[in-house]
Amino acid sequence: MNPLAFYKCLADDxxxxxxxxxxxxxxxxxxxxxxxLQLSQPKVxxxxxxxxxxxxxxxxxxxxxxxxxxxxGLPDWAREVLLTTAAAAPGYLKTARRxxxxxxxxxx
Amino acid sequence: MNPLAFYKCLADDxxxxxxxxxxxxxxxxxxxxxxxLQLSQPKVxxxxxxxxxxxxxxxxxxxxxxxxxxxxGLPDWAREVLLTTAAAAPGYLKTARRxxxxxxxxxx
DNA sequence: TATCAATATACGAAAATTCATATATATGGA
DNA sequence: TCCATATATATGAATTTTCGTATATTGATA
Numbered sequence: 001m002n003p004l005a006f007y008k009c010l011a012d013d014x015x016x017x018x019x020x021x022x023x024x025x026x027x028x029x030x031x032x033x034x035x036x037l038q039l040s041q042p043k044v045x046x047x048x049x050x051x052x053x054x055x056x057x058x059x060x061x062x063x064x065x066x067x068x069x070x071x072x073g074l075p076d077w078a079r080e081v082l083l084t085t086a087a088a089a090p091g092y093l094k095t096a097r098r099x100x101x102x103x104x105x106x107x108x
Numbered sequence: 109m110n111p112l113a114f115y116k117c118l119a120d121d122x123x124x125x126x127x128x129x130x131x132x133x134x135x136x137x138x139x140x141x142x143x144x145l146q147l148s149q150p151k152v153x154x155x156x157x158x159x160x161x162x163x164x165x166x167x168x169x170x171x172x173x174x175x176x177x178x179x180x181g182l183p184d185w186a187r188e189v190l191l192t193t194a195a196a197a198p199g200y201l202k203t204a205r206r207x208x209x210x211x212x213x214x215x216x
Numbered sequence: 217t218a219t220c221a222a223t224a225t226a227c228g229a230a231a232a233t234t235c236a237t238a239t240a241t242a243t244g245g246a
Numbered sequence: 247t248c249c250a251t252a253t254a255t256a257t258g259a260a261t262t263t264t265c266g267t268a269t270a271t272t273g274a275t276a
Contacts, residue, residue, distance in 0.1 A: 002197075003128075003196075003200050004120075004121055004124055004200070007115055007118035007119045008119045010115035010118070010119070011112070011115045011118070011119035012112075012263085012264080013112055014264095016111060016112055016115060020111075029222085029223095030223060030224095031223090040265090040267095041224090042223090042224080042265090042266075042267080043264090043265070044223095045222095045223060046224080046264090046265090047264095048224095049225080059223095061223090061273085063222090063274070064220095064221060064222045064272080064273055064274065065222065066223060066224090076196075077192050077197070080192055081189050081192060084185050084192075085111050085185060087185070088111075088184075088185030089111045092110070092111050092112070105222095120233085122234095137253095138252070138253060138254095139252070148235090148236080149254090150235085150236075150237080150238095150253090150254080150255080151234090151236085152253095153252095153253060153254055153255080154234090154254085154255080155234095156253095156254095157254070167253095169242085169243085171244070171252090172243050172244070172252045172253080173252065173253085174252075174253060213252095217276100219274100219275085220273105220274085220275085220276100221274085221275105222271100222272085222273085222274105223272075223273105224269100225269080225270070225271090226267100226268085226269075226270090227267090227268085227269105228265105228266100228267100229265085229266090230263100230264080230265075230266100231262100231263080231264070231265085232262080233260100233262065233263080234259100234260080234261070235259085235260075235261085236257105236259090237256100237257090237259105238255105238257085239254100239256075239257100240253100240254075240256090241252100241253080241254070241255090242251100242253080242254095243250100244250090244251085244252105245249085245250090245251105246247100246248085246249080246250100
């Protein structure tokens with residue numbers, strides 16, 4: 001993982017919030033991220049595609065839903081950066097976390 | 109320090125390399141960074157100004173030279189991110205470090 | 217197979233970023 | 247005071263990024 005490519009991916013609000021929500025190992029589907037961040041479907045999908053192409057996240061289809069999580073091959077240092085940031089800046093994610101908890105888009 | 113603003117600053121090659129060279133607490137003057145990164149003076153200066161305005165680095169004039177270091181007020185998590193990255197991606201900085209060691213622009 | 221729900225992609229416009237070049241400022245020494 | 251060196255800033259052009267909208271794809275279900 002090239003550090004510059006990695007940080008370019010973190011340099012956008014949609015991508016950074018998405019990644020920090022995934023930092024603890026959770027899986028989230030696209031519609032949950034749409035709810036959490038209150039953004040349009042194409043916007044979320046497009047940014048996830050970029051993260052996927054960079055090898056930072058991985059998408060797995062289950063039925064109609066695609067669940068995203070950090071890519072298994074993501075280097076430890078990158079994972080650590082995400083965890084450190086999520087822990088240090090709780091305010092940045094507060095609203096998204098609240099909305100995610102209230103989301104009802106996902107089955108089961 | 110807003111995480112998004114911080115990562116936007118890391119999302120450029122000039123700024124990222126400069127920051128990683130400063131991550132261990134070193135002080136470097138503009139001309140040393142010019143040598144290390146082989147970039148024009150205005151380019152280095154402009155990027156340092158951006159980092160300064162974001163509160164990530166601090167410049168201190170000594171004679172004709174301005175020495176830059178990480179800002180004292182930089183949060184620990186941000187400092188940690190820089191150190192983690194520098195340690196994990198030595199290859200990214202290899203050339204810059206070699207050129208920095210060979211630089212003769214600075215007095216004493 | 218027709219349809220709906222969830223997600224992905226294509227495309228041009230708009231916005232943000234970066235750069236080279238020129239110029240300005242600040243400092244020390246002749 | 248005049249000059250050279252080190253650094254900073256301004257400006258417009260070029261590049262990159264982001265976005266909204268429209269459309270395509272995929273899987274489940276009727």
